[in-house]
Amino acid sequence: MTTARKYVLETLFQGTPKKSDLKIVEETLPAIKDGEFLAEAVWLSVDPYMRTLVNSSNIGNTMIGEQVAKIIESKNDDFKVGDYIAANFGWRTKTISNGDQVRKLDRSVYTDDKLSTAFGIMGMTGATAYLAFLDICVPKEGETLVITGAAGAVGSAVGQIAKIKGCRVVGFAGSDEKVEYLKGLGFDEAINYKTMTSLKEALDKACPKGIDMFFDNVGGEFYDTIIPQMNNSGRVVIVGYMSQYNSEKPDQGPRLNPSILAKELTIRGFFIYNWLPRWPEAFKAIGEWIDKGQLKYTESITEGFDNMFDAFAGLFTGKHIGKAAVKA
Structure with a gap:
């Protein structure tokens, strides 16, 4: 039996988001089926766009967002245990997926110290x-x-x-x-x-x-x-x-x-x-500029899944410089 934790919407945002608008709940996940895998969040992103899209969602839905996750169990030949992926799984600790709209990360590019860039400067x-x-x-x-x-x-x-x-x-x-x-x-x-x-x-x-x-x-x-x-x-x-x-x-x-x-x-x-086919072109150029020292990036890191909302709220108070990310 696998248990996941996730943030769900208690109320739609009105004005500045409040901590009480979200609630952390536990969810028991079923066993994975053929063609599926189980991934565990390693890094999670908080972004301003989340504020605008939440109110087109429904009460009880998982809070939206992108994450970098590690595959810990798999019955999908294209996604092996130990692979790292980037996907819009939302604010949750573990997710079952069939690989649809999931981006597998090239570990020669996204090394351990650069995994969070998969939704940042290289995402x-x-x-x-x-x-x-x-x-x-x-x-x-x-x-x-x-x-x-x-x-x-x-x-x-x-x-x-x-x-x-x-x-x-x-x-x-x-x-x-x-x-x-x-x-x-x-x-x-x-x-x-x-x-x-x-x-x-x-x-x-x-x-x-x-x-x-x-x-x-x-x-x-x-x-x-x-x-x-x-x-x-x-x-x-x-x-x-x-x-x-x-x-x-x-x-x-x-x-x-x-x-x-x-x-x-x-x-x-x-x-x-709407520009997904062009992403590889962007990553190639950006990677070259980073390697040459022409482009630098900064990340504002928040530790812990329980502090997701604090990291999100910081987007609207000027707390962060560069990309805001949460280390699960």
């Missing part, structure tokens, strides 16, 4: 940074890029890729510590939005040649202010809107269509799972 995070920026922003040398949420896992990677491509990079973050982190990564300008006096003035000073590209993780006031300041033929990619995630009533921002029309801006949303 969904890295693929998002690479594909959203390069395919939608289409950077040209000398252009200026502005990134919101720049000290997060995706934003910090995007900034470094932009520097590799010869761009000027301006990032916004929520603390002096994060500003110093971004400067250490090579950002041309890093701005603490919590202490600045005027967003428009900060942009005017940091972007003397205007803004050619905007990588938006935050939305809200940033989006409303940056769009009118973009150069003609500017490109915008929207990968998140963290300023709105916990809002019970959506903000009513300015109507920006005149700026979008007059400047012929390209604005596109990005959902990473």
